[in-house]
Amino acid sequence: MNKIKYGKLPPESLRNIIFKRLGSPNDNILLGPAIGEDAAVVKIKDNIIGLTTDPITGAYKDLGRLVVHINANDIATRGMKPVFLLVTLLLPQNFDLEKLKYIAEQMDTEAKKIGVAIVGGHTEFTPDIKNPIAVGFMVGEIVYNGYVTSGGAKVGDKLIMTKMAAIEGTAILAEDGEEFLRNRGLSEIEIQKAKEFKNWISVVKDGLTAMETGVVHAMHDPTEGGILGGICEIAEASKLGIRVYEKNIKISEITRKIANIFEINPYYLISSGTMLIAVEKGKESLVVERLKQNSIDASVIGEFIDSPDLILVRGDGSEESIEWPRQDELWEALEKCKGE
Amino acid sequence: MNKIKYGKLPPESLRNIIFKRLGSPNDNILLGPAIGEDAAVVKIKDNIIGLTTDPITGAYKDLGRLVVHINANDIATRGMKPVFLLVTLLLPQNFDLEKLKYIAEQMDTEAKKIGVAIVGGHTEFTPDIKNPIAVGFMVGEIVYNGYVTSGGAKVGDKLIMTKMAAIEGTAILAEDGEEFLRNRGLSEIEIQKAKEFKNWISVVKDGLTAMETGVVHAMHDPTEGGILGGICEIAEASKLGIRVYEKNIKISEITRKIANIFEINPYYLISSGTMLIAVEKGKESLVVERLKQNSIDASVIGEFIDSPDLILVRGDGSEESIEWPRQDELWEALEKCKGE
Numbered sequence: 001m002n003k004i005k006y007g008k009l010p011p012e013s014l015r016n017i018i019f020k021r022l023g024s025p026n027d028n029i030l031l032g033p034a035i036g037e038d039a040a041v042v043k044i045k046d047n048i049i050g051l052t053t054d055p056i057t058g059a060y061k062d063l064g065r066l067v068v069h070i071n072a073n074d075i076a077t078r079g080m081k082p083v084f085l086l087v088t089l090l091l092p093q094n095f096d097l098e099k100l101k102y103i104a105e106q107m108d109t110e111a112k113k114i115g116v117a118i119v120g121g122h123t124e125f126t127p128d129i130k131n132p133i134a135v136g137f138m139v140g141e142i143v144y145n146g147y148v149t150s151g152g153a154k155v156g157d158k159l160i161m162t163k164m165a166a167i168e169g170t171a172i173l174a175e176d177g178e179e180f181l182r183n184r185g186l187s188e189i190e191i192q193k194a195k196e197f198k199n200w201i202s203v204v205k206d207g208l209t210a211m212e213t214g215v216v217h218a219m220h221d222p223t224e225g226g227i228l229g230g231i232c233e234i235a236e237a238s239k240l241g242i243r244v245y246e247k248n249i250k251i252s253e254i255t256r257k258i259a260n261i262f263e264i265n266p267y268y269l270i271s272s273g274t275m276l277i278a279v280e281k282g283k284e285s286l287v288v289e290r291l292k293q294n295s296i297d298a299s300v301i302g303e304f305i306d307s308p309d310l311i312l313v314r315g316d317g318s319e320e321s322i323e324w325p326r327q328d329e330l331w332e333a334l335e336k337c338k339g340e
Numbered sequence: 341m342n343k344i345k346y347g348k349l350p351p352e353s354l355r356n357i358i359f360k361r362l363g364s365p366n367d368n369i370l371l372g373p374a375i376g377e378d379a380a381v382v383k384i385k386d387n388i389i390g391l392t393t394d395p396i397t398g399a400y401k402d403l404g405r406l407v408v409h410i411n412a413n414d415i416a417t418r419g420m421k422p423v424f425l426l427v428t429l430l431l432p433q434n435f436d437l438e439k440l441k442y443i444a445e446q447m448d449t450e451a452k453k454i455g456v457a458i459v460g461g462h463t464e465f466t467p468d469i470k471n472p473i474a475v476g477f478m479v480g481e482i483v484y485n486g487y488v489t490s491g492g493a494k495v496g497d498k499l500i501m502t503k504m505a506a507i508e509g510t511a512i513l514a515e516d517g518e519e520f521l522r523n524r525g526l527s528e529i530e531i532q533k534a535k536e537f538k539n540w541i542s543v544v545k546d547g548l549t550a551m552e553t554g555v556v557h558a559m560h561d562p563t564e565g566g567i568l569g570g571i572c573e574i575a576e577a578s579k580l581g582i583r584v585y586e587k588n589i590k591i592s593e594i595t596r597k598i599a600n601i602f603e604i605n606p607y608y609l610i611s612s613g614t615m616l617i618a619v620e621k622g623k624e625s626l627v628v629e630r631l632k633q634n635s636i637d638a639s640v641i642g643e644f645i646d647s648p649d650l651i652l653v654r655g656d657g658s659e660e661s662i663e664w665p666r667q668d669e670l671w672e673a674l675e676k677c678k679g680e
């Protein structure tokens with residue numbers, strides 16, 4: 001079986017196909033491609049910079065917003081500040097220039113919110129695409145205490161999550177599945193509230209606030225594959241196991257309702273907006289407090305263990321294995337909307 | 341009329357829609373978005389780096405090759421050396437992983453040829469696209485004499501072109517229009533020869549060789565819009581006019597034959613593989629000689645003038661205006677293949 005539907009290429013294919021073919025070796029690569037690592041770290045002469053790329057597809061109205069924040073978030077996982085953005089915009093034939101202006105305005109506004117300058121890009125009309133596609137490229141620089149990777153967690157480290165799970169998925173489904181949700185009893189107020197989740201998808205402040213404490217060992221921002229996918233990734237990157245307490249994973253009541261209506265698992269729903277932070281044992285309260293002082297909710301949800309096991313502790317104390325996501329729950333939910 | 345078919349967004353739309361919306365201002369931007377400038381130049385602490393992004397669409401078999409070289413070429417126009425590459429790969433649903441491996445192998449091979457390391461990326465299966473899309477991001481560093489822009493040409497500067505016009509277009513049409521060309525009398529040997537033009541699309545060596553002389557004022561690599569489109573762009577970026585001598589523009593006999601068969605103008609056919617170099621008057625022979633010593637053919641094709649005019653001097657001495665390209669001739673040619 002070598003056919004896959006939608007979403008990110010699975011880890012084994014990344015390893016076997018991509019990671020073995022990376023051009024010229026270079027001693028200035030401090031962090032190259034690896035599972036669960038979303039931004040590279042390289043040295044240019046004496047300076048260390050972070051580099052990342054992420055595409056936004058299938059979410060037209062928020063294309064500009066997402067291309068800024070999704071790329072900025074990857075840099076934030078390095079504990080770095082995102083600084084310079086380039087964007088390639090691929091537009092369907094006959095795409096309305098007023099809509100292009102809308103996308104450009106949104107990029108401008110969102111970039112300003114996090115102090116990012118758009119320094120370059122490429123915009124073209126592309127044959128054989130149905131929707132606009134934005135691909136971003138972000139450069140980040142160090143501001144506090146060097147940088148961290150997603151693979152730097154140590155045995156005993158506590159795992160903190162900021163805000164809530166499935167923030168991004170909640171916003172996307174409220175927007176693109178509005179009719180589906182309304183027809184199945186979600187109220188207008190709830191739909192509006194869910195749409196506003198889009199304002200919480202940046203984790204730049206989360207990452208920099210945590211980094212300033214000096215006790216962070218690793219960070220990772222869950223995106224496709226949801227909070228549990230992100231937890232698998234940070235554990236895999238750190239070559240450790242993990243024990244996660246389900247009752248500590250924060251998730252909004254609205255997100256639960258939406259997940260129930262679509263019959264999907266919100267723990268595997270696209271989750272930009274939460275940052276996973278591995279911190280030195282005993283220092284977790286310091287980091288949680290510092291985040292809360294900066295108006296970022298945070299909770300300790302687990303710890304890294306010296307075994308390959310990925311364990312979810314249920315509310316009743318029973319334990320089960322955390323499965324790697326096959327594909328994000330978003331796609332299944334969006335398929336269901338198509339009939340509406 | 342605000343609908344456009346295929347190809348790059350026209351300059352007036354870039355100016356009015358994109359360039360006015362660039363996020364936070366930043367004093368470390370040495371060269372931001374501008375017409376005819378294909379790579380940004382920014383300062384990170386004390387280091388100057390070049391940044392660029394370009395997508396490759398609609399050329400499956402050479403996707404890996406092109407995403408490496410097209411992005412490297414943009415960095416080369418800054419007189420910089422391309423160093424680090426990131427690639428976002430968007431694959432159609434059910435894309436064969438063997439084909440992905442082929443793309444990855446090609447990227448690896450081509451990156452090694454020019455000493456580039458692939459340090460990151462993103463690979464996913466995307467709904468609603470028919471063909472794979474590769475979007476590259478290249479970071480470059482200074483090796484000789486700082487950097488140049490496309491807008492640095494001065495009145496009196498001589499314009500040099502390397503190799504030939506329409507190298508990339510010749511290779512693409514030989515590949516994607518093979519049947520069309522064969523049915524209209526192009527020989528097998530000519531088709532094979534034209535396909536091999538793909539091996540000449542890098543201008544990294546061209547740019548660095550020229551830069552080392554220390555007399556280069558500006559560089560630009562013509563892509564979509566062809567050699568004449570590229571000439572318009574370097575003149576516009578430099579806020580000068582230009583006089584170009586058609587008889588000095590090198591173009592292969594095979595390219596002429598292919599252009600005749602498709603009834604297109606090869607001067608407006610996608611042209612990666614040639615570098616436009618503006619050099620101090622009197623130093624043009626030095627640069628041409630240095631290029632030739634390094635096995636890169638080069639010729640002086642014109643000079644920058646103190647007027648807004650873009651002038652093409654025909655073989656018979658008559659003069660005409662150079663028109664900005666509306667869209668690359670490639671698209672018209674590829675449309676004609678569809679019936680075949």
